[in-house]
Amino acid sequence: THLLHSPERNPAIYGPGATASNLNSRRPFAGIGPLQVGESTGWSKYHALQLTLQKRWGKGLTVLANYTFSKSIDISSYATIEGNSAGPDPFNFNNNRGVSDFDMPQRLVVSGIWEHPRLTNYNPILRTVLGGWQSNVIWTAQAGTPITILSGVDNALMGIGANFADLTGVDWRPPSDRSRGQEVQEWFNKAAFRVNAVGTIGTGRRNQLRSPGAWNADYSLFKNFSIVEALRLQFRAEFFNVFNHTRLGAPNTTFTSPSFARITSAYDPRIVQLGLKLIF
Template sequence: LLVPYPQYTGYSIGAAGAFSSIYHSMQLKVEKRMKSGGTLLVAYTISKMITTGDIDSLTSWLESTGLSGIQDWNNLKNERSLSTYDVPQRLVVSYVVDLPFGKGKRFLPNASGAAGKLISGWGLEGVTLYQRGFPLNFGTTGGTQGANIGGQRPNKTGTGSLSGSAESGLNKWFDTSVFCSTALNPPDHPCVPAAYTFGNESRVDPVLRSQGMQNWDFSLFKDTRFGPENRLGMQFRAEFFNLFNKPHFGPPNTTAGAGNFGQVNSTIDNPRLIQFALRFTF
């Protein structure tokens, strides 16, 4: 009964329109415009997304850990879990600040001549991001269901969560001993799913997640006006992407039975990038 079309040795199942989803969130936004020049915008979101399946994969940067397999196409309600795109908390702070130095500003407001041109027109801007990691989804290289449609998951006997920093967990992101399947244990082991049954692991794990994101993009700029009636302008910019050069690790391998099961072997962003720009306007 687990095989929908036993007369065929192989087939694929189109899932368009088969899944359902529900999303709840609280979204807060605070915006402050400063008298001295500049804007501060803070956006904070608490959310939860639940689906019976995820049909599209996202790119690696700031996005999902990948698609999760369907165990039982005859009972999609049993596939209901967190979405692989679920982000429970996300904070974004963006700002543009004119520094209070130089002509017309709080400090040295009467500066003139070459000195006035040098100290006036400086500013800062940037975007800071903090967000929780994406939930992990697990599969196994060995199965007992006998349905030949993929997507079988292992049994899970505990939360699997481990404490410590991201760097300390690269070789063991979660406790692999809580997962049981024929790829990890003898077929007669009591924790292995019985023949022709499915593993009890959720389609997307409710506890285990990939590393969260912390990213700072920052720039320092200077605007200078000159020429007849200050009609000409020049802007200098120094831009820093991933300012603190923080590595963001990719998700661990989540296939029970794989040689690197539970290990992190990749990063999902670039190291710090610094670039300079000079723009002339007329």
């Protein structure tokens, strides 16, 4: 697959005496400065196993389950000609090889629809208030998205930046029996990384780690009320993240940041939305 990306084609060449202040004088075309060129030299690979199960029961109940086991690998996940998208090494794109930014090795989605009984044998008031509703639920569980540990310092001195952090040899995986608070404070072992050595892009690699996985459930309830033959009023009640389950965001991935390895964000809490729709 030939994918569009934009590598730096006028990088500063590292050598004795190289500093951040003489970047432009070390470029092959010193009078131009940074030069990104749109090229179809990117590539990607994707493999997946997809399973689907659908079951219709009596009395208006339907369940659909989809499971995906996959792996996506590339050297650049987004087609762009604005800015460098080929990683910190313009001489070997494969040094930016890793799982795709959107890679999600496992994802399970279960949805269900239940058409409530119409209560046709009940009195009109109960039939109108309680009968004929429809419940919908979507439950999703998925692995975390990939993250890259960055040095935070352009020690490669090529004027590109986004240097990888060096690996220290310490396992980045922390103990598995930690509390949620400990995970938030240090999602991965900070001792596993350090600033990259001068003249190198870093010994780490793109998308080596993952942010927290998550699960979420959304629920909706609605009913159509007939006004006249061709006119209906639909009432909807929608509950996003119905259980108000905390879904952690990605940790800070820049080694030189004071909040390195710390999670400082989360996805939306429960949101309730009520609505009326006129259908004609």
